Amino acid sequence: xxxxxxxxxxxxxxxxxxxxxxxxxQKTLDYxxxxxxxxxxxxLRNFGVFECKVRKSRKGRNPKRPLNEVVIPxxxxxxxxxxxLMKEKVEKIKPxxxx
Numbered sequence: 001x002x003x004x005x006x007x008x009x010x011x012x013x014x015x016x017x018x019x020x021x022x023x024x025x026q027k028t029l030d031y032x033x034x035x036x037x038x039x040x041x042x043x044l045r046n047f048g049v050f051e052c053k054v055r056k057s058r059k060g061r062n063p064k065r066p067l068n069e070v071v072i073p074x075x076x077x078x079x080x081x082x083x084x085l086m087k088e089k090v091e092k093i094k095p096x097x098x099x
Contacts, residue, residue, distance in 0.1 A: 036078055046085040053079045 011018040035042050042050040057074040
């Protein structure tokens with residue numbers, strides 16, 4: 001599902017124009033991005049939590065040249081922890097149904 005698909009579905013269900021829905025969704029994503037860029041946590045109840053974490057520096061290898069070690073520097077990454085409702089819904093999925 002894409003952002004466009006979400007916009008179309010919400011517009012049909014609410015009667016709001018697609019451009020209005022798209023604007024609200026984009027603003028929401030912009031605010032989430034801005035909060036994460038400021039290293040603040042974003043918690044959406046029953047959905048999940050987005051937060052910035054530091055991934056430690058580590059050694060990596062090129063599979064084509066396994067003898068050469070490469071240092072991968074530490075960096076900040078975004079982590080997502082699903083909320084209770086999402087976790088419960090996902091746990092009900094049978095592994096055979098996942099592509």
